[in-house]
Amino acid sequence: MASPVAAEWTRKRPPTDTATPPRDSTALVLADPAPHLARALEDSGHTVTRWHRILVPGQLCTPWPPPGLFGEAWVRMPRSSREAAMLLHAAAARVADGAGVHLYGANHEGIRSAARHFPPGTDGPRAVLIKRRCRVLVATRRLTPPHPDGLGSWEIRSPVSWGTGEREWTFYPGVFACGRLDPATALLIDCLPRIPAGARILDFGAGTGPVAAAALERAGREAEVVLLDTDATSLAAAARNVPGGTVVLGDGISAVTGPFDLIVSNPPIHAGRAQSLRTVEELARDAPGVLRPGGGLTLVAQRRLPVTRLLERSFSDVRAAGDGGPFRVWTARGRRRNPRPHRGRPDTGPTAA
Numbered sequence: 295m296a297s298p299v300a301a302e303w304t305r306k307r308p309p310t311d312t313a314t315p316p317r318d319s320t321a322l323v324l325a326d327p328a329p330h331l332a333r334a335l336e337d338s339g340h341t342v343t344r345w346h347r348i349l350v351p352g353q354l355c356t357p358w359p360p361p362g363l364f365g366e367a368w369v370r371m372p373r374s375s376r377e378a379a380m381l382l383h384a385a386a387a388r389v390a391d392g393a394g395v396h397l398y399g400a401n402h403e404g405i406r407s408a409a410r411h412f413p414p415g416t417d418g419p420r421a422v423l424i425k426r427r428c429r430v431l432v433a434t435r436r437l438t439p440p441h442p443d444g445l446g447s448w449e450i451r452s453p454v455s456w457g458t459g460e461r462e463w464t465f466y467p468g469v470f471a472c473g474r475l476d477p478a479t480a481l482l483i484d485c486l487p488r489i490p491a492g493a494r495i496l497d498f499g500a501g502t503g504p505v506a507a508a509a510l511e512r513a514g515r516e517a518e519v520v521l522l523d524t525d526a527t528s529l530a531a532a533a534r535n536v537p538g539g540t541v542v543l544g545d546g547i548s549a550v551t552g553p554f555d556l557i558v559s560n561p562p563i564h565a566g567r568a569q570s571l572r573t574v575e576e577l578a579r580d581a582p583g584v585l586r587p588g589g590g591l592t593l594v595a596q597r598r599l600p601v602t603r604l605l606e607r608s609f610s611d612v613r614a615a616g617d618g619g620p621f622r623v624w625t626a627r628g629r630r631r632n633p634r635p636h637r638g639r640p641d642t643g644p645t646a647a
């Protein structure tokens with residue numbers, strides 16, 4: 295809903311209600327996968343540059359917004375406060391003094407208290423449209439924002455530990471389990487299978503890379519690890535944390551080239567706020583096609599989810615490899631001769647596995 299509301303504001307705003315008349319008719323839109331705002335800006339004569347950290351096919355997706363100076367900048371309210379501050383900084387660094395920096399989002403995303411995330415040097419964030427439980431906030435840039443422009447200024451270093459000890463880890467705002475090791479990830483690392491020397495390993499949904507790093511440690515020097523994720527900013531952290539790995543931006547097995555001896559994953563089980571097993575289902579369907587004979591998939595998820603059923607559609611040997619709290623680790627091996635169809639809407643219900 296927030297993108298249509300922001301679009302509505304661009305159509306109805308009086309010229310005097312923009313922070314200042316834009317220096318030029320270029321606009322930067324950050325982190326909005328919905329097309330409404332960009333289209334509305336284009337309809338009103340703007341040249342729009344869209345940037346994403348999460349993969350949107352066919353669009354610019356990089357760890358940090360592109361350089362340049364724009365007439366105005368727009369930020370779609372992200373999930374975390376720190377990420378909102380980071381993106382507003384990047385937006386304010388890309389407009390001239392006097393230009394408008396906008397933030398828009400829904401009440402449940404925290405937009406009502408989001409004015410505090412604008413950087414020092416932007417004046418008076420104010421709500422210019424409140425509608426359908428969404429808001430559009432506008433502030434005027436007066437000064438260059440204080441942090442140097444670049445992802446490096448937002449690096450969070452925090453210790454994380456698993457079996458082999460503690461290490462300093464790089465996170466950036468908005469990554470999964472920022473500043474800590476997720477308990478499901480810790481269980482997956484504890485339950486990693488024996489990994490043969492020289493193995494090729496895929497970490498599907500690698501995030502900042504803890505599972506890939508642990509798998510590499512276990513496998514020894516000759517192993518190779520590929521870290522696949524849809525989030526370019528997470529992969530920038532992963533590249534620092536797992537310098538020996540290869541990071542790949544992509545949203546499915548088709549983005550990588552097999553064969554692999556092992557696929558490990560703490561997969562996403564949400565699409566937005568709703569639970570969705572779509573990615574797990576696609577992983578279960580596609581993994582056998584890139585596994586070497588004898589290779590396997592090891593993944594972690596909440597025990598109550600119907601993961602066994604999804605894996606058994608493609609694999610002949612599916613087992614629970616460990617339980618911890620609400621989580622379970624599964625291993626799946628052996629390609630099913632006649633895979634059962636993965637069809638219709640993926641299971642999302644809380645049925646027992």
Ligand SMILES: C[S@@+](CC[C@H](N)C(=O)[O-])C[C@H]1O[C@@H](n2cnc3c(N)ncnc32)[C@H](O)[C@@H]1O
Pocket residue numbers: 470471476479498499500501502503504505522523524525528544545546559560561562563573
């Ligand atoms: C539960 S997190 C796990 C991250 C990391 N492996 C860890 O354990 O800390 C899931 C990760 O999957 C990524 N992701 C979401 N959809 C994906 C997809 N279709 N393909 C690959 N990765 C995806 C998310 O960006 C996120 O980093």
